[in-house]
Amino acid sequence: MSDSFVTARHLRKILADQLRPCFVVLDQGFCVVQISGDASGYGYGELSPGMDCREQMPFLIGLAPGEAIHLPMVEMASGAAADALLAPAGSAQGLLLTDASRERAARRLAQQEANETRLLLREQQQLLESLRVARDDLESRNQRAAEASLMKSRFIAGLSHEFRTPLAAILSHVAMLADVKRDSEWSSGESARLIESNANHLLSLVETVLDQASLELGQLSLNPVPLRLSAFCREMEAMFEHLAAEQGLEFRFHRRGDLQEWIEIDATRLRQVVINLIGNAIKYTDRGFVALILSWERGRLEVAVSDTGPGVSEAARERIFLPFQRADHAGNKRGAGLGLAISAQLVELMGGNLKLEDRPGGGSVFGFTIPAPKIDVAAPLAASVGGPERRILLVDDSDDIRGLYSRLLGKAGFTVDTAADEPEAWGRFETQRPDIAIIDVYLKEWEGTALVRRLRARGFTGGIVSWSASSLREDQQRAFDAGADAFVLKPVEISVLCATLTDIARRRAAAA
Amino acid sequence: MEARKICVLGDFATGKTSLVARFVHERFFAAYQTTVGVKVDAKDVVRADGRPRRLAIWDVAGTGTPTELFLRYLRGASGYLLVADATRADTLERALEIRAAVESQLPAIPGVYLVNKTDLEERQELDEMRVARLVGASESWLRASARTGANVGRAFALLLERMERAA
Numbered sequence: 001m002s003d004s005f006v007t008a009r010h011l012r013k014i015l016a017d018q019l020r021p022c023f024v025v026l027d028q029g030f031c032v033v034q035i036s037g038d039a040s041g042y043g044y045g046e047l048s049p050g051m052d053c054r055e056q057m058p059f060l061i062g063l064a065p066g067e068a069i070h071l072p073m074v075e076m077a078s079g080a081a082a083d084a085l086l087a088p089a090g091s092a093q094g095l096l097l098t099d100a101s102r103e104r105a106a107r108r109l110a111q112q113e114a115n116e117t118r119l120l121l122r123e124q125q126q127l128l129e130s131l132r133v134a135r136d137d138l139e140s141r142n143q144r145a146a147e148a149s150l151m152k153s154r155f156i157a158g159l160s161h162e163f164r165t166p167l168a169a170i171l172s173h174v175a176m177l178a179d180v181k182r183d184s185e186w187s188s189g190e191s192a193r194l195i196e197s198n199a200n201h202l203l204s205l206v207e208t209v210l211d212q213a214s215l216e217l218g219q220l221s222l223n224p225v226p227l228r229l230s231a232f233c234r235e236m237e238a239m240f241e242h243l244a245a246e247q248g249l250e251f252r253f254h255r256r257g258d259l260q261e262w263i264e265i266d267a268t269r270l271r272q273v274v275i276n277l278i279g280n281a282i283k284y285t286d287r288g289f290v291a292l293i294l295s296w297e298r299g300r301l302e303v304a305v306s307d308t309g310p311g312v313s314e315a316a317r318e319r320i321f322l323p324f325q326r327a328d329h330a331g332n333k334r335g336a337g338l339g340l341a342i343s344a345q346l347v348e349l350m351g352g353n354l355k356l357e358d359r360p361g362g363g364s365v366f367g368f369t370i371p372a373p374k375i376d377v378a379a380p381l382a383a384s385v386g387g388p389e390r391r392i393l394l395v396d397d398s399d400d401i402r403g404l405y406s407r408l409l410g411k412a413g414f415t416v417d418t419a420a421d422e423p424e425a426w427g428r429f430e431t432q433r434p435d436i437a438i439i440d441v442y443l444k445e446w447e448g449t450a451l452v453r454r455l456r457a458r459g460f461t462g463g464i465v466s467w468s469a470s471s472l473r474e475d476q477q478r479a480f481d482a483g484a485d486a487f488v489l490k491p492v493e494i495s496v497l498c499a500t501l502t503d504i505a506r507r508r509a510a511a512a
Numbered sequence: 513m514e515a516r517k518i519c520v521l522g523d524f525a526t527g528k529t530s531l532v533a534r535f536v537h538e539r540f541f542a543a544y545q546t547t548v549g550v551k552v553d554a555k556d557v558v559r560a561d562g563r564p565r566r567l568a569i570w571d572v573a574g575t576g577t578p579t580e581l582f583l584r585y586l587r588g589a590s591g592y593l594l595v596a597d598a599t600r601a602d603t604l605e606r607a608l609e610i611r612a613a614v615e616s617q618l619p620a621i622p623g624v625y626l627v628n629k630t631d632l633e634e635r636q637e638l639d640e641m642r643v644a645r646l647v648g649a650s651e652s653w654l655r656a657s658a659r660t661g662a663n664v665g666r667a668f669a670l671l672l673e674r675m676e677r678a679a
Contacts, residue, residue, distance in 0.1 A: 054515065058515075058552050058553070058554035058566070058568035059550075059552040059568065059570070061515040061516070061517045061554075061566070061568035061588070062515075062516070062517030062568065062587070062588025062589060062590065063587070063588045064588070067587075069584065069587060070584075071550070071584070071585065072549060072581070073548055073549025073550065074549060074550055074551075074552060075547075075548075075549065075550065075551040075552065076552070077552070077553060077554070081548075081549065100549075104548050104549065107548045108545075108546060108548045111546045111548055111573075112544075112545065112546045115524045115525055115544075115546050115574075116544070118524070119525060122600070
């Protein structure tokens, strides 16, 4: 044998070891004619002449007879990888498989690493993006917090001015009252009226600030009482007709539906919202009219206040229901900048949504709809509280409150006794045997709710109304837990207090 | 038995191999192993009319940019699945690009979009609205999970039905 022949045979062996070729001759129907080489290395050891090659080699499915194609890196069902070359060979076709397992292993390693790196980079980018969003959010929150702080600072500055003005007026009129005998031209009645007006304004400011604080803490709760809609309408009409006329405005009142019904609603909060909306409308309307539209139908009360004022700009709409905001055109008008924010929150608490719309022809319309279920109240006023339930014991540590309400309740037909603290209250209970007790939640060093609890423990079966100047939900709950029948906020209008007493009498009569 | 070739296409790591493993072997492997070249499996199925079909399923290595070799693997195919990863929205864009490249070469064969990995609920980037908007109203698409098997068989059945209609 020549050297070249030996070398060629050696090289062929090396190539055969590395490529492990398998050559299959196929007919035009892909049936095996002849097999040579390492068929079993690719998992085709059972392939024999006459068999349809596509049964074992599904990668041939779909190919046309006589088609020439090179398919690199094909992984077989056996797990082996091959480069497949199909080519026509005369009337037949030849399929050559050569081993690609080593190359596949090397490429898989590199590709796996590259793909995993790309996935990690993507995750890293997402993480960075979420960090950026979190940072932007934090910055934005910081900015909002700073703005809120600034707003509150401005609010406090404005509020101190609001407080000082009526206080100064009150003090000056008190001084004038002291001097009234020497100044014959000045009437004490006029001073008293101005003192009352300014004190009311101060009270309204304090209530506004406390309401906002309670709402922010989520501690303001509703106190539904019986309310006759027709009386509410008369009250609003009487309250604003004159005020509007003083401003040169017409006050229009439209009623729809049956307003003769008694409904159960937090009358104080409803009144507060409606007064705020109409007050604002009158404050900001120079000419034309302010209208209140009230309708009640199927347990829902709809309220709308429209005006012919300047309207609310698009930019201001977003912020108008936020606290510490005032209208663009507020100028030096009085107010804390909390009214609309509180109204919106109260309406939400009552189950509605305060909305602002443009009034066709100019101006604004503020409106809402809230649940207001009808109730059956046969005889609503104090006089109707049954004969024996007319003796009231009023327990409050404020001399002024005791004096004021014993006079008002007396006028309403009740017999009223008062006590300033718990020991005095016990004495009155022993001697006077009241039918109903009105007890302050806070009695200096005594707990009003403890008194309520002890009264119930000792068998007092009469009605108990707890009252407080605090609108905190916890106070209200404590009063009810102790055994109170109702809770009202001080100062309470006498009509509301009478309606509450009537309601208690009605419930007690029904229970008996 | 009549046989058909279908290709499973899409970007890398979208779960093509897992979908095929679920469909053919009813198995799932959580570990990611990249496919190099193409892996060919076969499964015998029964058509809605009761006739059997052999499917040669070509699991083609993931790519976002179709090459000449990629298109060569498609030769003789009767239909294809376009796989996207529901946790990576950009993989649906790659699937759309692949669809355009395949249509330029093989305009007559049907394709079905398959948005995989819907089981990874907290990482979803492709909800139904977004898929519908990106894919277009005239296309067929399904959300599926190779891990749970949800909609995997249905996707192959839908593709087969469309292939039979197109044949």
